[in-house]
Amino acid sequence: MDIIFDFLKTTGFWSMTFGNAIMIIIGIFFITLAIVKDYEPLLLVPIGMGAVVGNIPTIAGMSLSVYDVHSWQQIGDEIIYQPGSVLSYIYFGVNQGLYPPLIFLGIGAMTDFSTMLSNPKLILLGAAAQIGVFLTFLGALFLEFNLQEAGAIGIIGGADGPTAIFLSAKLAPHLLGAIAIAAYSYMALVPVIQPPIMRLLTTREERLIRMKAPRNVSKREKMIFPIAAFLITTLIAPGAVVLLGMLFFGNLLKESLVTERLANTARNAMIDIVTILLGFSVGASTQADTFLRPESLLIFGLGALSFAIATAGGVLFAKFMNLFLTDKINPLVGAAGVSAVPDSARVVQMVGQQEDPHNFLLMHAMAPNVAGVIGSAIAAGVLWAVLVKESF
Amino acid sequence: MDIIFDFLKTTGFWSMTFGNAIMIIIGIFFITLAIVKDYEPLLLVPIGMGAVVGNIPTIAGMSLSVYDVHSWQQIGDEIIYQPGSVLSYIYFGVNQGLYPPLIFLGIGAMTDFSTMLSNPKLILLGAAAQIGVFLTFLGALFLEFNLQEAGAIGIIGGADGPTAIFLSAKLAPHLLGAIAIAAYSYMALVPVIQPPIMRLLTTREERLIRMKAPRNVSKREKMIFPIAAFLITTLIAPGAVVLLGMLFFGNLLKESLVTERLANTARNAMIDIVTILLGFSVGASTQADTFLRPESLLIFGLGALSFAIATAGGVLFAKFMNLFLTDKINPLVGAAGVSAVPDSARVVQMVGQQEDPHNFLLMHAMAPNVAGVIGSAIAAGVLWAVLVKESF
Amino acid sequence: MDIIFDFLKTTGFWSMTFGNAIMIIIGIFFITLAIVKDYEPLLLVPIGMGAVVGNIPTIAGMSLSVYDVHSWQQIGDEIIYQPGSVLSYIYFGVNQGLYPPLIFLGIGAMTDFSTMLSNPKLILLGAAAQIGVFLTFLGALFLEFNLQEAGAIGIIGGADGPTAIFLSAKLAPHLLGAIAIAAYSYMALVPVIQPPIMRLLTTREERLIRMKAPRNVSKREKMIFPIAAFLITTLIAPGAVVLLGMLFFGNLLKESLVTERLANTARNAMIDIVTILLGFSVGASTQADTFLRPESLLIFGLGALSFAIATAGGVLFAKFMNLFLTDKINPLVGAAGVSAVPDSARVVQMVGQQEDPHNFLLMHAMAPNVAGVIGSAIAAGVLWAVLVKESF
Amino acid sequence: MIIPFDTDTDSIIHHAQRLNSLMPSHFMLIIPQDLDHGISIAISGMLIVVFALLFISLFIAGLPRVLAIVAKVWPEVDTHHGKASSPSDSLASEDDAIFAAIGFVLHTEFQKQLQSESNS
C-alpha cells in the first residue's frame, strides 16, 4: 500500500477535484445506462466518454480543454495566431451551431414522412406538444434566468438534441453543456417519464381506440413535400431556415430517387462522423467547474417539467381534437408529439399494447413524432429570431 | 380567405422580394429537371435546394446567409471573434477553393484512364476542345469584363464544375454563383446543346466511321500514368498543381492496388460529403440581390457560346487529325473533348447510333472525355497563374 | 530534340531545383516501395504522392504550398483576412495535431485488446520498448538538438506515426516533415530492421519457446477496459489525454456493442478520410528547402537507432521477466512492444516460424504490440507536459 | 431566490436587478418586465408553431387532389396514386371541418395577441 500511496502523490490523482470525480462518475453512469438499458446509446456513449475525458485534471499551461480556443493576438504590428486545443477545434462545430444542421441533414435522409402525409391531422399533435417549450421558457424566466437563457432552456421541451444544442449555442453558450445533457438524459428517460402521464390523462376506453390503417402515399407527394414544407415553415418562421433547410434537403435527397448515393452517405458516414464529434465534445464541455452549478440543477428540473408538459400537451390536444372527429384519434398517440424520435413513438406502442396487445399504434405515432421535430425546429427559430434581436 | 390574408401580412411572406421568388422558382426548376430528366441530379438537386434555402428572406440582425462570414474585430486592445453563419462556414470550402480539389480526388479514384492509355492520340481532342475556354475569355473581355472576370467566365467552356468553381473562387468570387450555375446548367444541357453542332460539322460518312477496339492496358501502365501525367502537366502549368495533384492522387490510390480502401472512401463517402456541402452552399449563394444582375445574363450567354465552341473545336480537330491518319477517328468523338464526364461521351454514343445502331463509340469517347478534364484543369492553372500576377 | 529543348526553357522544368528533383524521386521511391513490397501502403502512397506534389516549383505570388497559411492583417482600422492555400487548410489538421487523435479514434475502433486482456503481463513488454524513445531523446540532446526538438525526435522510437506527428506538431513543428517521414519509413522497414536484432539477442532455445493459448475474455472485461485504462493512464500522464481519450473512446464504441454503427464509421470512412488528408499533406510539407537539411539526416540516423533500441528493449525485458516466470515468454514477442501495429507482430511470427514452423506467436505478439501504442502515447504525453512548460 | 450568475455579459444587468430587488417598490416593476415580455413571446411563438404546422397539414390534405388533376395530364409511372386518391377524399372532408374549427380559434387568439402587443 505504501508504494502505491507514495506514487499517487506525485501524479495527477491527487489534483483531481471532487467535482471532476463526480462528473467522471456521471459519464460512466451514462455509458452504463446506454449499454445496459439501450437508452439512446449513439449519444449517451459519446457524451459519457466525453465527460470522462473532459474531467481529467490537466497540467497548467497545456491547452487541452474544449474551452482553450484559438485566438489572434496583436503583438507589435503583427497579428499572431495562438493555437487552440484539439478538443476546441472539434467543439467549434458545437459552439457555432454547425453540427446540428448536419445531423438534421442525416435525419432528413433517414425519415419517411409517409405516415404523416397519409394522415395530416396528426401533425397538429406535434404542434401541441411544443407547449412544453414555451411554458418551460416562462418557468425559466420566473426562476430569474434572462430571456436568452430561458429560451435555450425552454427548447429542452422540444425533446430534440440537435435543436437544443443549436439554440443554446446561439442564445446561451455558457449553459450549452447543461442543456444538452438535460435534453439527451430526458430523451433517454422517455420510457420512464411519459407512461405515468399518459395513463393519468387518458381513460381506459381512450387507450383502447384503434385507428384506421394509413393510406398509401404516392412518390410525387413525397417528392413535393420537403420543398413545400420547407417553404411554408421558413416563410412563417425564417429563424428555422438552417435546421429545417437541412432536414428537408436531406429528405429531398432521399425522396427524389435520383440522388440515392448522397442520401445514403448523409444518413450513414456523414451523420455518424458528426454524431461522434458532437457527442464527444459536448461531453468534454461538461467540466466540473462550468457544469456543477446551481443553474444546472435548475435546468435539470425545468427539463423534466418540460418533458412532462409536452407529453400532456400532446395527449390533451388529441382529446380536444376527438371532440370534432368521427374517426377518433387514440390520445396516447399525442405523447409522440414531443419528438424524441423514435423513442416516444415506441412508448406509445408499448403503453397501447398494455391495454390491448393487438393494437398497433407505432405507425400512427410516427406522424406526430416527426411533426414534433419540425415543430420544435420552428419553435427554436422563433425564439432565436425574437431573442437575438433583443439586446435589452 | 380573410384569415389567411391577415396572417400572411404578419409573417415573412410579404417581405419576400420578386427576385427571391424567381430564384426559388429557378431552384425548384433545377430539382424538377434533375428528377424528371435525370440531368446531373447529384449536383442539380443540392444546388436547387440550396437556391430555395438561400432565398428565404431573413430577419435583420440574424446571421444566416453564406455571405455572413466570421471576422475578427479589434475592440480596445483585444481582438474579438465575430461568428459567421452556419452556411458561411460550409461555404468557406467553396470560397477558398477547398471542395473542388477534394471532388477531383474522388473523380480520380473513380476514373479508369484505360481507353485513353490505349489510344493516346485521342487525348489531343481533349486539348482542342479547350479553345472554348480561351475564345470565351476573349468574348468576355470584349464585353468589358475585366481580365480576372473574363478568365473565370472562360473556364465555363471547360465543362467541368469543380474547375469552374475553383478558378472563380480565385479570380472573381463575386461571380462564383453565376459561373457555377451556368457551368452546371450547361453540363446538364449537354444532350440538348451538342447534337445539332455535331451534325452540322460532320458529314454522314464521317459519323459512320467505326473505330478499332482499344488494346488492353497493363497494370504497370495504369500505375505509372498518374505520376507521370502529374509531373508532365504541372511542370508545364504549375498553376494546376492542386486540381491535378488531387485528381492523379485519387487515381494512384485506385491503380496502385494496395490502397483500395482509401480509393473506395475517396470515391464514396468523401466525394459525397463534399458534393452535398458544395452543391448546397453554391445554391445558397445565389441570393437574388447578388445573382439577378445583368452580368449573370451575359455570363449565361457566354457560357452557352463556350460549350458550342468547345464542341466545335473538338469535332473540327478530329477532322483535322484525320488528314494525317490512316485509321480514321470518328469526328463525333471530338465532341466528348469538352469533358462534362460522362454526359458528353454518352451524347457521342447516341448521335453515332442514330446513323449506325451497331457503332459503339462510347468507349472511344471516354478518352477525349477524361483528357478534357485534364485539359480544362491545365487551362484553369494557366489562367490563374497569369491573372493572379496581374495587379494592373 | 531542338523543339523540346526550346520549349522546356519556357516552362517550369528549368526552375526546378536539384533538391526538388531529389524529393520527387524519394516520393516515387516511397510509392514504389508501397506497391512492390506492400510496406505500409496506406501511408506511403499518400506521403509519396504528397512529396511529389509538394516539390513542383510554383510560380511566385501564387499561394500553393502547405506553408502558405492564412492570416489576418490590420489595414487601417480593419482586420482583413488573407486566404491561405488549399494545401495549407488541409495541413492545418496536421499542424494543430487534429488528425492524429482522429486516427487514434479509428484505431481504437479497430483494435481488439483481447489478447492483452488475457495475458496482462505481456503489457510490460510494450512499456519496456519505450526505452527507445527516451534513449533517442538523450541522443538527440547529445547532438545539440534543443529539448523540444529532442523530445519530438525521440518519439520516433514509439514507432507510431500519429503519435510522432502529434508530438512534433506541439514541440517542433519545423521538424515535423522529417520526423513523420522517418517514423513511417522505419515502420515500413520493420521487417528489415528488427529480425537481425531479435536473432542477435536471443538463443535458439528461447526462440523455440511455445506459449500457452490465451484464455477467453468476457464482454464485460472488454467494455470496462477502455474506460479503466483511460483513467489509469491519463491520471498518471495527463498530457496523453487527447490521444488516449480518442483511442479508448474508439475502443468503447466497438466494445459497448450498442454503438456498432459509430464504430464502423470511425474505423472506415472517418479514418480513411483523415489518413488521406494527413498522408498527402505531410508528404506535401517535405519541400526540398525545408526538408533537405543536415538535421533531417541526423533525424533519420537517430530514428534508425531508436527502432533498434526499442526492439532490443522489448526483447531483453522479456528475457528479464523470464527470470521470474515458470510459464516462459518467448522473448521474440518482446520485439512487438515497439508497436508499428501490426507489422512488428508479423515479424515476430515470421522469425519464430523460421525456427519452428508450428509455433504461432502472432496472437501473443499482438498484446505487447497494442500495449506499445498505449506506451508511446503515454511517453508523448509526458514529453509534451514536461517540455511545453520549460521555456528555459 | 438569487442564483449566482457569473457570465460577463449578464453580470451588469443582474447586479442592477439585485440592487433593485433590495428596494421592495422596484422589485415588482423590474422582474415582471422580462416575464411579461416573455409571456407575449411565448403566446406568439406557440401560435406561429401551430400556424406553420397547420399550414403544412392543410397543404398535405390538399395535395392528393391537386396531384390527381396533374396525373391526368402527366401520369405517374407507378400506380400507387390512383388507389390512394379515393380514401383520402373522405379523410380530407373530415380534415376540413377540424381545420376550419382550429383555424378560427387560432385566428381569434392571434388577433387578441396582436392587439395587446400594439397597446403595450
Next chain:
Amino acid sequence: MIIPFDTDTDSIIHHAQRLNSLMPSHFMLIIPQDLDHGISIAISGMLIVVFALLFISLFIAGLPRVLAIVAKVWPEVDTHHGKASSPSDSLASEDDAIFAAIGFVLHTEFQKQLQSESNS
C-alpha cells in the same frame, strides 16, 4: 455597352475607363489594351494546354515500349502486358507521324507568340 459593376476592387479602374470612354480618342487606346493582352494570354494558354496534353500523349505512346524492356528484366505477374505490346507498336508508329506534324505547327506558333510578347 456599359455594365454596372459594383465590386469595390474594380470600381476605380472602371470609373477611369468610363471617363475615358467619353473621350473618343482615348476609347480605342484603353479598352483594347485589355483585349490585346487577353489575346496574347489566350494564344499562349491554348498552346500550353496543347503542349501539356501532347507531352502526355507522347509519353503514353512510348510507355509500352519502355515497359516491354523493363518486363524482360522484371516481369509483371499478370500476362496482360505481353499481348498488349505488339498492337501498340503499329499504333505508335502512326502516332509518331501525327505528333511530329502537330509538334512542328505548335513550335512555330509558340515562337511567333514569344517574339510578339517580347516586342510589346
Next chain:
Amino acid sequence: MIIPFDTDTDSIIHHAQRLNSLMPSHFMLIIPQDLDHGISIAISGMLIVVFALLFISLFIAGLPRVLAIVAKVWPEVDTHHGKASSPSDSLASEDDAIFAAIGFVLHTEFQKQLQSESNS
C-alpha cells in the same frame, strides 16, 4: 559538432551556446545542463510509462476476480465468463509475483530519482 539551426525561437540560445563553446572552460558547463536535465526527464518519463502500464496490468489481472463476484449478483447473458475465471486465477497468482518484484524495483528507482531532482 555544430548543426546550422535557423528557427527563430532557438537562434539566440544557440548563438550563446556557440559563443560559449569557443571557451573550453564553459563548454562543459553549458551543454551538459540540457543533457543533465534531459537525463532526469528521460528517467522519470520511462518510469511513468512503466508505472502506467503496470497499473493497467494489475487492473486487468484483478478484473476477472472482481467480475466473478459481480456476476453472482448480476449474471452476464453469455457464458464466456464462467470458463474464463478459473484459468485466470492460476495466471494471476504468477502475475502477482512478477508485479511485486517489478513494483519494488520501480519504487526504489523512482525514489532515487525524486531525491536527485529535489537536490538539484
